[in-house]
Amino acid sequence: MTPAYLVLCRIALSVLSVLLRKGHRQLLVLAHLIDAGLIGMLFVRLYTVGECECVLGPWTAATSIAFSVDRIGLTFVSLAFALSVAVTLYTWRDALKPYAFLLLNLLVGACYALSFTKDLFNAYVLFELITLSSFLLVGYDRKPCQIWASLRYLILSSFGMTIFLFGIAVAYYHAGTLHLDALASAVAANPSSPWITLSAALLVTGVSVKAGVFVFSLWLPSAHAEAPPAVSALLSGLVIKMGVVELFRLSGVFPLETTLLVLGFVTAFLGLVYAVRTKHIKRMLAFHTLSQIGYLLIGFGAGTESARVGALDYAVAHGLFKGLLFLVVGEIATLAGSDDLDQLVQHRDRFPRACRWMLIVACLGILGLPPFAGFAAKAVLEAGIHSTLVHALVALVSVGTAASFAKLVPLLSRPFGGPRCAVPRAVGYGWLGAAILFFLPLSRLLVPQPIWLTTFNALAFVEALAAVLLGFAVYRLLQHVPWRLPRNIFRIEEALTAVLAGFILVWSLLAAA
Amino acid sequence: MNGSIGIIVAISLFGVGTLGLILRRDLVIKLLALGLVNTSAILCLLSLDSQATSAPPLLVPAYTQQMIDPLPQALVLSAIVINFAILALALVFVMRIVEQYHTLDPQRVEHEVEEERR
Amino acid sequence: MNRSIRRSLYITSIFALVGAFCAIVWHGFTYAGAGSASVQRWIETATLLGTRNVVSSIYLGTRFLDSVLELLVFAVAVLGVRHFLDETAPGSTAEPPDPSSESHVVSAAARLMLPIVVLLGLYLAVHGHLSPGGGFSGGVVAASGLLMAAIAIGSAPVSRRLAPPTALERIEWSAMLLILALVVAPVAISLPPFSPLLPAGTVGRLASGGNVLPYNLLIAIKVFIGSWTVVQQFLRHRGGI
Numbered sequence A: 001m002t003p004a005y006l007v008l009c010r011i012a013l014s015v016l017s018v019l020l021r022k023g024h025r026q027l028l029v030l031a032h033l034i035d036a037g038l039i040g041m042l043f044v045r046l047y048t049v050g051e052c053e054c055v056l057g058p059w060t061a062a063t064s065i066a067f068s069v070d071r072i073g074l075t076f077v078s079l080a081f082a083l084s085v086a087v088t089l090y091t092w093r094d095a096l097k098p099y100a101f102l103l104l105n106l107l108v109g110a111c112y113a114l115s116f117t118k119d120l121f122n123a124y125v126l127f128e129l130i131t132l133s134s135f136l137l138v139g140y141d142r143k144p145c146q147i148w149a150s151l152r153y154l155i156l157s158s159f160g161m162t163i164f165l166f167g168i169a170v171a172y173y174h175a176g177t178l179h180l181d182a183l184a185s186a187v188a189a190n191p192s193s194p195w196i197t198l199s200a201a202l203l204v205t206g207v208s209v210k211a212g213v214f215v216f217s218l219w220l221p222s223a224h225a226e227a228p229p230a231v232s233a234l235l236s237g238l239v240i241k242m243g244v245v246e247l248f249r250l251s252g253v254f255p256l257e258t259t260l261l262v263l264g265f266v267t268a269f270l271g272l273v274y275a276v277r278t279k280h281i282k283r284m285l286a287f288h289t290l291s292q293i294g295y296l297l298i299g300f301g302a303g304t305e306s307a308r309v310g311a312l313d314y315a316v317a318h319g320l321f322k323g324l325l326f327l328v329v330g331e332i333a334t335l336a337g338s339d340d341l342d343q344l345v346q347h348r349d350r351f352p353r354a355c356r357w358m359l360i361v362a363c364l365g366i367l368g369l370p371p372f373a374g375f376a377a378k379a380v381l382e383a384g385i386h387s388t389l390v391h392a393l394v395a396l397v398s399v400g401t402a403a404s405f406a407k408l409v410p411l412l413s414r415p416f417g418g419p420r421c422a423v424p425r426a427v428g429y430g431w432l433g434a435a436i437l438f439f440l441p442l443s444r445l446l447v448p449q450p451i452w453l454t455t456f457n458a459l460a461f462v463e464a465l466a467a468v469l470l471g472f473a474v475y476r477l478l479q480h481v482p483w484r485l486p487r488n489i490f491r492i493e494e495a496l497t498a499v500l501a502g503f504i505l506v507w508s509l510l511a512a513a
Numbered sequence B: 001m002n003g004s005i006g007i008i009v010a011i012s013l014f015g016v017g018t019l020g021l022i023l024r025r026d027l028v029i030k031l032l033a034l035g036l037v038n039t040s041a042i043l044c045l046l047s048l049d050s051q052a053t054s055a056p057p058l059l060v061p062a063y064t065q066q067m068i069d070p071l072p073q074a075l076v077l078s079a080i081v082i083n084f085a086i087l088a089l090a091l092v093f094v095m096r097i098v099e100q101y102h103t104l105d106p107q108r109v110e111h112e113v114e115e116e117r118r
Numbered sequence C: 001m002n003r004s005i006r007r008s009l010y011i012t013s014i015f016a017l018v019g020a021f022c023a024i025v026w027h028g029f030t031y032a033g034a035g036s037a038s039v040q041r042w043i044e045t046a047t048l049l050g051t052r053n054v055v056s057s058i059y060l061g062t063r064f065l066d067s068v069l070e071l072l073v074f075a076v077a078v079l080g081v082r083h084f085l086d087e088t089a090p091g092s093t094a095e096p097p098d099p100s101s102e103s104h105v106v107s108a109a110a111r112l113m114l115p116i117v118v119l120l121g122l123y124l125a126v127h128g129h130l131s132p133g134g135g136f137s138g139g140v141v142a143a144s145g146l147l148m149a150a151i152a153i154g155s156a157p158v159s160r161r162l163a164p165p166t167a168l169e170r171i172e173w174s175a176m177l178l179i180l181a182l183v184v185a186p187v188a189i190s191l192p193p194f195s196p197l198l199p200a201g202t203v204g205r206l207a208s209g210g211n212v213l214p215y216n217l218l219i220a221i222k223v224f225i226g227s228w229t230v231v232q233q234f235l236r237h238r239g240g241i
Helices: A002-019 A024-048 A071-090 A099-115 A120-138 A144-175 A178-189 A194-211 A218-225 A229-251 A259-275 A281-301 A303-335 A341-346 A355-369 A373-383 A388-412 A423-446 A458-478 A494-513 B003-023 B029-044 B071-101 B106-117 C003-029 C040-049 C056-061 C062-087 C104-126 C135-153 C156-160 C163-187 C214-238
Strands: A052-055 A066-069
Touching: A002 A024, A002 A066, A002 A099, A002 A303, A002 A373, A002 A423, A002 B003, A002 B029, A002 C062, A024 A066, A024 A071, A024 A099, A066 A071, A066 A099, A066 A494, A066 C214, A071 A229, A071 A303, A071 A341, A099 C062, A120 A194, A120 A229, A120 B071, A120 C062, A144 A178, A144 A218, A144 A494, A144 B003, A144 B029, A144 B071, A144 B106, A144 C003, A194 A229, A194 A494, A194 B071, A194 C040, A218 A229, A229 A259, A229 A303, A229 A494, A259 A281, A259 A388, A259 A494, A281 A341, A281 A388, A303 A341, A303 A355, A303 A423, A303 C056, A355 A373, A355 A388, A355 A423, A355 A458, A355 B029, A373 A423, A373 A458, A388 A458, A458 B106, A458 C062, A494 B003, A494 C003, B003 B029, B003 C003, B029 B071, B029 B106, B071 B106, B071 C062, C003 C135, C040 C214, C056 C214, C062 C163, C062 C214, C104 C135, C104 C214, C135 C156, C135 C214, C156 C214, C163 C214
Parallel strands: none
Antiparallel strands: A052 A066
């Protein structure tokens, strides 16, 4: 029953924060303490008893909603908790209306529920709740460019969720159930029926609009770039991962390996190409998020257990360092008054000194160097890939990541000269930095995996270092090549056309497999 | 006359709505098309299991033999409320955009936003 | 290639794409009459919960979490509408036309119909567990009665007769808190949350159905106030933005 308490407690506290006039931050602190206690209890139960499924209420799974407390769910709940603490600390001194506290609490509570849920329609309602809260948070300052970005987000997201609802209709009509496990047995009983291909394609298309797959999520760069910094951190770090969780759960029901591989490669490469090219720092981070989601999909599509575990851990690690990056970059961009990288380099003397170290920690995490969280996750993922072609392409993705982050070197090469960082924000950054350093050892301690110890060796370290250096070299080469990328594809009409085209691509991949 | 007519109509409405969403250059008409797209999914859910002889989902002895499946109807209730919320908010955002840029054409709004950024 | 050819090529390709989508969906649907869902489990659930309306035993009984979340979506949307529209629009010079000067027949008829419509909404909400209806439709019907009155006699006179907006917001969110309290209350008697508290009673009587009647009433209050807020904001800004 504990996962239900986790969700209900957050929802109850969010409703209270609208009713009360003062004391919102104390309520937030209380919420986080209760969450920490409940999550700890869930971890203990997972470690001692194992994975279990609990149904909401005194009914059976056939008539009610089922939450499954497994390793995936708990990992993402911890990610949601960590980012929620960081964002609370970041916005500690900002003047926020009670409505903002409601939205933040609801967003986190819905992410808790979505990590656990095993019911298709519950996932639909939770996705819509998350969409609505994040859409309102993106437009919170009421600036026109934010309103335009979030309107595009809303239209595309609603379109994608309607496609998801069609998928639910097809799946329910033929399988008679909304529970993912029962659906999996219905699929396995009759694997070549046409309805399976159709419902898998519809469901995957619907979730991919939210999950940050490049062809479907063309709303992502502007929405993540225009939002206020704390909201960008939540969006890029947490909300996208919820789509990834649902894709993972769907890949346990339908045979999605080839589809995920293809989508993963397309997303990773197109995201990197745009990330290397752009000079607007928040957009670069948003494009880089897209490419990392592609990397995760490759991990899921590879099919082996090691690759899946590595992909999940990398998802959480990426959430942590992308969250930290967005928070710090948000602060320095506000201080400099501009998002352009050259302007940021010029105004370096305005930024707090601590921000430079935090940026360095986050970048080292992204580049995959030990001992930060990214390194072990990437090593585990690559150990699970057996085909040399996929291996080579994954190595290219690492090189590309390094290339896109090489442009931050001039910003970080000399110390910042500004005033001290505000204490709550410094604590928030420190919290995330510590999480990046200690995340993976902690998770391995709690849930032992035999794969891990074999991957932490010198060859992996050399590979990571070589990828970074190669990436820097590639960036220097590409700097002098004038090439223009199409910017028109991020408009509403083109984005919708891309969703339809992507659906046809996914359906043909599934029908051919 | 069974549910297949409802499903064909739902799919056609989805197609018409998507065409309107992509091809029309007026933000309010795009929102109407989005509403149409959402409603088509609801129609599809409702006509899933319906036959000419289906009875309403009430616990009356005359109806329990041929009762229609009540689960899609419960799902549809949630979906309708969610669609209403989304359309209301999207309309509010369109109102703010029109107030700022004095145009309902999305290409012109894009152009203005790009200009502002420079 | 000149513009009109390019434009018609674009339109044709969009039509082809959407047509392909619809064809794929229809082909894969493989509709074959009755599906494989069994209705028996829902009849048993409804008998257990004591509601004559089987659908309300689903969305207010076994799958109540979905309804709680969707109520939150609705409430957040209402707050969002108020957050964005709650200030005077700059540069709005047009005054909305004064409706009360238009026709006495319309305003008299609206004043006559308003209590009937609100009573109808209340009836739908209270009898949600006996016949099709429930809190959502009851609340919307009652709010539409207020909308009719606001169109006929102006939204300002109608808002003046209701409680002030902050009080309405408090009532709405207190209803939400009461719903959550009813959900969590079974924990105090060592039952899991979402269990029915009130007894099921005999099917068909007003006092039956467990928690469904209180849920319907609270949902009706919430949806009524929320819909009226949204509608009133839009009415106030007509001609303005």
